[in-house]
Amino acid sequence: MALITKRVYGSEDVLPKDSYKWQFLEKLMREEAGSFGFKEIRTPVFEHTELFQRGVGDTTDIVQKEMYTFNTKGGTSITLRPEGTAGAARALLEHAIYNDGLPVKAYYFVSCYRYEKKQANRYREFHQFGLEAYGTESPAADAEMICAAQSIFDRLYIGDRLSLELNSIGCPECRAEYYKALKEYFSQHKGDLCDTCLSRLERNPMRILDCKSPVCSEIAKNAPMVLDYICDDCREHFEGVKRLLDASGVKYTVNPKIVRGLDYYTRTVFEFVANGIGAQGTVCGGGRYDGLIEELGGQRMPALGFALGMERLIALLDSSDVQLPIPDTCELYIASMGDKAQEKAFELLKRIRSCGVYAETDIVGRSLRAQMKYADKIGAQFSVVLGDNEIERSRAEIKNMQTGEKREIRLDNGFAEDFLQVKIESGNKSAEYFK
Numbered sequence: 554m555a556l557i558t559k560r561v562y563g564s565e566d567v568l569p570k571d572s573y574k575w576q577f578l579e580k581l582m583r584e585e586a587g588s589f590g591f592k593e594i595r596t597p598v599f600e601h602t603e604l605f606q607r608g609v610g611d612t613t614d615i616v617q618k619e620m621y622t623f624n625t626k627g628g629t630s631i632t633l634r635p636e637g638t639a640g641a642a643r644a645l646l647e648h649a650i651y652n653d654g655l656p657v658k659a660y661y662f663v664s665c666y667r668y669e670k671k672q673a674n675r676y677r678e679f680h681q682f683g684l685e686a687y688g689t690e691s692p693a694a695d696a697e698m699i700c701a702a703q704s705i706f707d708r709l710y711i712g713d714r715l716s717l718e719l720n721s722i723g724c725p726e727c728r729a730e731y732y733k734a735l736k737e738y739f740s741q742h743k744g745d746l747c748d749t750c751l752s753r754l755e756r757n758p759m760r761i762l763d764c765k766s767p768v769c770s771e772i773a774k775n776a777p778m779v780l781d782y783i784c785d786d787c788r789e790h791f792e793g794v795k796r797l798l799d800a801s802g803v804k805y806t807v808n809p810k811i812v813r814g815l816d817y818y819t820r821t822v823f824e825f826v827a828n829g830i831g832a833q834g835t836v837c838g839g840g841r842y843d844g845l846i847e848e849l850g851g852q853r854m855p856a857l858g859f860a861l862g863m864e865r866l867i868a869l870l871d872s873s874d875v876q877l878p879i880p881d882t883c884e885l886y887i888a889s890m891g892d893k894a895q896e897k898a899f900e901l902l903k904r905i906r907s908c909g910v911y912a913e914t915d916i917v918g919r920s921l922r923a924q925m926k927y928a929d930k931i932g933a934q935f936s937v938v939l940g941d942n943e944i945e946r947s948r949a950e951i952k953n954m955q956t957g958e959k960r961e962i963r964l965d966n967g968f969a970e971d972f973l974q975v976k977i978e979s980g981n982k983s984a985e986y987f988k
């Protein structure tokens with residue numbers, strides 16, 4: 554019995570009193586993505602399991618341990634998306650969106666599902682905002698991607714709470730040399746590596762650098778650095794990215810340890826890491842995945858993107874001084890006594906709401922006293938009380954709940970006009986963006 558009133562382990566509710574944060578962030582991100590020319594893509598919450606095996610990569614933690622995979626009644630294996638890129642890439646191919654012109658620039662909001670151990674800032678259902686760009690190899694695209702993320706953080710006044718860590722992990726060609734060096738190095742420590750890393754050693758030794766086990770990460774500290782192995786083309790590309798970041802005034806640190814958790818990354822990889830929200834400090838991660846579209850059966854098409862963890866962003870905001878704008882409170886509460894007055898209240902509310910005013914009346918059947926108490930509780934800015942007398946006169950008093958000041962207001966066609974006038978004169982401003 555208790556089970557049905559308990560949410561599933563690792564999932565979270567966003568309660569009505571907190572949802573304004575999500576709405577505010579989503580709006581800001583939509584605006585920001587829009588101003589960079591990205592359009593929204595919405596893809597299903599589940600996909601064929603094989604898409605993630607191929608698109609995320611079967612040497613990754615996600616595919617090896619974390620996917621919510623099940624068979625449908627028809628016997629098809631489907632998986633709840635663990636991230637947003639694979640679905641976007643699949644849609645790009647399925648609808649041949651690249652025919653509409655390149656680059657394709659899309660943004661998404663997705664819920665993601667990973668069977669992970671719950672920790673601070675780590676959930677089994679979480680949410681990402683992300684950008685995707687397809688069909689451009691230019692370092693300008695990498696720089697633009699990073700600038701877009703930075704710009705979101707700057708608009709939230711948390712740019713300085715995050716450090717941008719940047720790296721290049723080269724292309725498959727130059728990586729061959731690097732893998733050889735890594736294998737050589739890690740083979741000397743075979744006895745100490747965790748089982749997962751042992752299996753990575755042959756297939757994808759770079760993944761070992763990303764292992765969270767303390768022993769493996771200690772060993773990884775002295776491993777060869779990818780930047781010492783990348784080819785001239787990759788180096789030039791990396792220099793190009795840095796040059797445009799410098800031109801945009803975006804500060805970064807080159808961190809050769811950043812390799813990202815997904816198989817399909819090439820060249821640029823980056824993370825925005827927060828100090829002060831605990832162990833899981835990576836708020837945003839991204840990079841280039843030039844091999845992904847080919848891996849999914851398409852023609853070779855360079856691609857890149859990032860994903861930003863919404864819960865981690867909110868944790869960071871909560872731990873900072875930044876106050877997201879508190880939603881507007883009720884502007885007008887109409888209390889009523891008796892059927893006639895209630896009908897009038899409904900009529901007036903229809904008018905006033907059509908002018909964009911946030912207005913409420915009693916829908917519980919409370920006494921007048923209790924109605925006024927409620928108006929107080931919700932912080933209503935003005936109130937009007939309707940009774941037989943007011944209906945007869947077609948006039949009522951409107952009260953400024955803060956100052957107690959009263960004015961007369963018409964209850965006929967002039968109602969909305971009078972209310973807006975009262976509102977303007979009272980100088981009540983709607984909530985400022987940031988306080």
Ligand code: ATP
Nearest residue numbers: 669674675676679814835836837838860861862865
């Ligand atoms: P981590 O190293 O923390 O496991 P990751 O490399 O698996 O992260 P990505 O797959 O790159 O993360 O996802 C991008 C972003 O999504 C992360 O930077 C983080 O903000 C967020 N994220 C990833 N996994 C979780 C999770 N289990 N719970 C909450 N947020 C998450």
Ligand code: MG
Nearest residue numbers: 614615669814
């Ligand atoms: Mg992870």
